[in-house]
Amino acid sequence: MDDPNTLETYDWIAVALVYGLPILGLIFFGFIGAYVERRHYAALRIREAATARLPIMTARTLETGRLVADARLVATEVMISHDYFKRFLAQLRNLFGGRIRSYDTLLDRARREALLRLKEQCPDASIIANLRLETLCVTTSRRNSIVGVELIAYGTAIRYA
Amino acid sequence: MTPPVLNDIVLTNLETVPGRQIIEHYGLVSGSTVRAKHVGRDIAASLKNLVGGELRGYTELLQESRAESTARMVAQARALGANAVVNIRYSTSSVAQGAAELYAYGTAVKIA
Numbered sequence: 001m002d003d004p005n006t007l008e009t010y011d012w013i014a015v016a017l018v019y020g021l022p023i024l025g026l027i028f029f030g031f032i033g034a035y036v037e038r039r040h041y042a043a044l045r046i047r048e049a050a051t052a053r054l055p056i057m058t059a060r061t062l063e064t065g066r067l068v069a070d071a072r073l074v075a076t077e078v079m080i081s082h083d084y085f086k087r088f089l090a091q092l093r094n095l096f097g098g099r100i101r102s103y104d105t106l107l108d109r110a111r112r113e114a115l116l117r118l119k120e121q122c123p124d125a126s127i128i129a130n131l132r133l134e135t136l137c138v139t140t141s142r143r144n145s146i147v148g149v150e151l152i153a154y155g156t157a158i159r160y161a
Numbered sequence: 162m163t164p165p166v167l168n169d170i171v172l173t174n175l176e177t178v179p180g181r182q183i184i185e186h187y188g189l190v191s192g193s194t195v196r197a198k199h200v201g202r203d204i205a206a207s208l209k210n211l212v213g214g215e216l217r218g219y220t221e222l223l224q225e226s227r228a229e230s231t232a233r234m235v236a237q238a239r240a241l242g243a244n245a246v247v248n249i250r251y252s253t254s255s256v257a258q259g260a261a262e263l264y265a266y267g268t269a270v271k272i273a
Contacts, residue, residue, distance in 0.1 A: 062179055069180070077227060082213050152227060
């Protein structure tokens with residue numbers, strides 16, 4: 001009879017599946033996530049260059065004294081999430097505390113995307129005044145929960161006469 | 162993506178409507194919706210969540226609830242006889258696990 005303390009081949013397969021699959025998943029989704037993020041940043045840079053002409057300000061009043069032809073509320077929202085690998089890094093960081101670097105790019109991407117969408121809604125505007133950003137949730141790293149940022153950006157698009 | 166602008170009511174989050182004169186104040190108008198994530202969207206989103214990026218289902222949900230609460234606020238303003246809502250703010254609060262409230266409020270005014 002086999003010694004119960006030695007591992008058989010099928011035991012090794014089980015061990016490999018139990019521990020190997022999550023690690024493989026981390027690597028696989030980490031690479032895809034990094035690719036998705038790089039592509040998003042490239043798109044952001046192009047779109048930002050295209051809309052650079054339209055300024056956004058947080059001031060509530062216009063002091064230019066110029067005639068205003070049109071003013072209307074513009075609002076947009078965006079929800080961006082983390083990839084599996086970065087979520088794992090963030091959870092790890094939660095154990096020791098400190099700055100979670102992987103959230104930096106997440107928040108940065110979400111805010112830049114929201115501002116761009118705002119600008120793209122009103123291409124004929126001269127300025128967007130009184131910008132407000134409302135962040136809904138960075139979901140906590142509960143198991144199986146969605147981790148991401150939800151943003152609402154709004155302001156008043158003004159077109160000078 | 163259509164902005165929540167209705168032709169007869171001017172919406173702005175400035176304190177005044179630029180280039181127009183406020184002739185009457187009607188006070189606070191508001192609208193709110195509580196939204197929850199439905200299971201189908203949650204499953205699709207958790208798959209997309211593996212690679213990261215935008216979760217469109219959630220963005221749309223947010224968009225719908227903002228449009229809804231804005232529409233309710235505008236309906237109140239219209240009932241008061243206003244033709245503009247100024248100083249609009251959006252605010253959110255989480256009511257329960259998986260549900261969030263989106264609240265829009267502003268001041269209904271008449272502009273000339």
